[in-house]
Amino acid sequence: MQNTASHILSDRIMALSESQTIAMAKKGRELAAQGHDIINLSFGEPDFQTPQYIKDAAKEAIDEGFTFYTPVPGFPALRQAIADKFKRDNNLDYGPENIVVSTGAKQSIANAVMCLVNPGDEVIIFSPYWVSYEEIVKLAEGTPVPLQGRLENDFKVTPEQLENAITSNTKVVMYSSPCNPTGSVFDEEELLAIAKVLEKHPQVYIIADEIYEYINFGGKHASMASFDFIKDRVITVNGFSKGYAMTGWRVGYIAAHKDIATACEKMQSQITSGTCSIAQKAAHAALLGGNESALEMRDAYRRRRDLVLEIMQDIPGFKTNVPTGAFYIFPDVSYYFGKSCNGNIISSALDLSLYLLTDAHVALVSGEAFGAPQCIRFSYATSDDKLIEALRRIKESLAKLQ
Structure with missing residues (x-):
């Protein structure tokens, strides 16, 4: 194209922001492709499989x-x-x-x-x-x-x-x-x-x-x-x-x-x-x-929430509510604004989320995408082992910021 995208594309699409949840997941996949072990806590996606009876109904629909x-x-x-x-x-x-x-x-x-x-x-x-x-x-x-x-x-x-x-x-x-x-x-x-x-x-x-x-x-x-x-x-x-x-x-x-x-x-x-x-x-x-399988998943999320909140108590500077639904923790991380590591200055939650992605290899989403620029979103829709390891890495990386 001889013209730049801003001259060709509509004002409508140029004014639209890319989903930051999708953008962070994309960056995580790029690092994973380079051989890094990325723990992705950026996506709002259950880690459970669709219940088997639902899958069976889909197969039956195809056959019929x-x-x-x-x-x-x-x-x-x-x-x-x-x-x-x-x-x-x-x-x-x-x-x-x-x-x-x-x-x-x-x-x-x-x-x-x-x-x-x-x-x-x-x-x-x-x-x-x-x-x-x-x-x-x-x-x-x-x-x-x-x-x-x-x-x-x-x-x-x-x-x-x-x-x-x-x-x-x-x-x-x-x-x-x-x-x-x-x-x-x-x-x-x-x-x-x-x-x-x-x-x-x-x-x-x-x-x-x-x-x-x-x-x-x-x-x-x-x-x-x-x-x-x-x-x-x-x-x-x-x-x-x-x-x-x-x-x-x-x-x-x-x-x-x-x-x-x-x-x-x-x-x-x-x-x-x-x-x-x-x-x-x-x-x-x-x-x-019915919703029996949904309630079983709910109970698993509640247990994971409690696990994450307990571990977070040992991470300085995180201020959070106790969520009573969904599968996210949304702490205020402004304590770290102005701190730095090896010349990398943290000026915002976006800076912090990018730092944690590259240093701790944990993908999170900046609160700027959600209208709360002082926060970061953690999804705990993943296994206990990954949550424990992710929080260990995060604590270690945050300790480097002075």
Whole structure:
């Protein structure tokens, strides 16, 4: 190309940031290819295999010839099973017409944002937040408005903060619970207080990302859509990647008012059409099989969380909450800013994560990607042995910084 990319490519793509979780994993793979033993704690991916009964259903679907195009919003049987799941697990009444199945929860979120947000609309994003939220809002030409939760409050945004942030331009509020990256979980009382704020602003819609629903170490999972006075403005996002260890299958979904679901179907029809037929059959089997395997994985994550927090007590300078869901630790590491080793000065969490990658050969993700530049995200979705070794290396490398 004679012209530079900035002259050829659209303003839209030039303004978009690469996912830092994917970028750090890429750097880790590059070092691994050079022969280094990299422990990758950067990806939010379960290390468990998809349960066998789900795999068997996929094989059966292939043998039975389910290899054709699928309806854009998903197979009717899967949409009904998702509606049944909402009733069983969340006491929410939805019909298949309220459900749209997509190629992962990320597409589900993108569909909803694209269908709700006009250029210039403000989207309040509870921060720290998942890396793609802000970039998806930018794609829709909306204005991201991060709202920072404080470590002292378990990284949770308060109703008062939300009330003060809402303007006449606010169109959507987005959050995740359990939260990626903090592991924080809003309980029913906390969500009710937020819902009462939003009740006063009928122009504001809520995208509630519940993809980590089954990885909850506390009480019963709470859904924003459980409050009838606001339910029609809530788009609940969920999927199969985390709870059923089905990341590569790429199946997510929303539940929403029929008008919003229809709009998301329309959007999806022009981008990807229906989700993979085999993956949908596997997802259907997952729901029919209940959530026993998901709860077994949850218990393993809780044990790993406790292991990591115990070891971290011996690492100076880390300040963290005790996450009650998901599979991440999100410590404040600003203690190390300004320190250096062999001329390598640590000025930010990104500097620190790159230092730990090259010196300790442990891949983490800087909190800058999540709206918290003083933090680093650890995923503990890996074996005990790898976690123990990774933390040993990290402690050793951090001790070199003076």
